Amino acid sequence: MYVNCELPDVQAGFRKGRGTRDQIDKIHSIIKKAREFQKNICLCFIDYAKNFDCVDHNKVWKILKEMRIPDHLTCLLRNSYTGQEATVRTGHGTTDWFQIGKGVHQGCILSPCSFNLNSEYIMRNAGLEVAQVGIKIAGRNISNLRYADDTTLMAESEEELKSLLMKVKEESEKLA
Template identity: 80%
Template sequence: MKKEIVNQIQEAQRVPYRINPRGNMPRHILIKLKKTKHKERIFKAAREKQQVTYKGNPIHLTADLSAETLQARREWQDIFKMGIPDHLTCLVRNLYAGQEATVRTGHGTTDWFQIGKGIHHGCILSPCLFNLYAEHITRNAGLDEAQAGIKIAGRNINNLRYGDGTTLMAESEEELKSLLMKVKEESKKVGLKLNIQKTKIMASGPITSWEIDGETVETVSDFIFGGSKITADGDCSHEIKRRFLLGRKVMTNLDSILKSRDITLPTKVHLVKAMVFPVVM
């Protein structure tokens, strides 16, 4: 078995010793095997002997590192070339390998099915992974090196990213279309699709209608970005009125509390400062 397993090992990575109050921890070695059956035999031996050695050194097997588990999709390989350590790469791959889900309906649950795309909803790691995707797309699209964009304080800026939204900026229609198509192509390479229905165009001057993949991109005169209303004419009076209306709505919702005699005045002041001022300001 030893010769067979050694011949089947494609990759072995060492994780350095870690010091704890009890002394040195045994060395961990991450292994990548060609076939699942070899992994199963190793883990069976580990359960029976309570210890596995690699080249005479004791190791701990802490994860299921079969070839299927470690098989990375091409987009994973590209993204994790951004300087992330190999052992963290393996950890994330294992977290997403072999995903299954079921759908609950009014008549029960469906059969389990494999998930090949997407990130875990509610996982604290998901925003970081999505940011890696966004950074990977931006780099490969060459937005940082592109001449297209607007000049602010001597710097050329052509994209603003917040959450899962990206805003592209350019001084001409041709430059903006070029940036958009670059982002679209790079997104497609990593399994992401540009949602044309949610894509909007705002221009300070006249602009022709666009069509991408047979769908017309909507042209708007204003949109909400970062919680503020941005208009094509740059007039901020619309945003000021909008903020006052939002503040009035919050005050209306607090009306019963503000009129209550059981709540002290300092408490009411604190509520207004905490719930109304942030909306208006």
């Protein structure tokens, strides 16, 4: 509930009643409308490599606080990650135990929520949610569509698209 309040409609990943087909249909409709009104459209498809493995726990706590997720829920999540250790077994033996400070729990129902908030934080800080950039549809600017770690940036010119991409890249690197 708290997470869905913070996420815009452009993020469909891990949300009830939404799927990849919905996002593909939206992109298809946007392209069709752009052609119909003889508008330019430039798209950039981003797929964050191993993003679920790279989420920094300390940055997640900061993001949850900034996104106004209640402290007691953040504390519960933080407690599930505190003190994690791992060892790796190879053909030559087993490594020493080491602390895990990155990555979300595989299979945990809260991991997609954490991930979506991480993604939303990047887009907000890149200014994509408030900027008058992207493709104008029904009086609303849409600069991106997302499904989990797949993001599609949209603009009416190559220059604008490059600017969007650089902003997203810069904010993404801060969380890496």
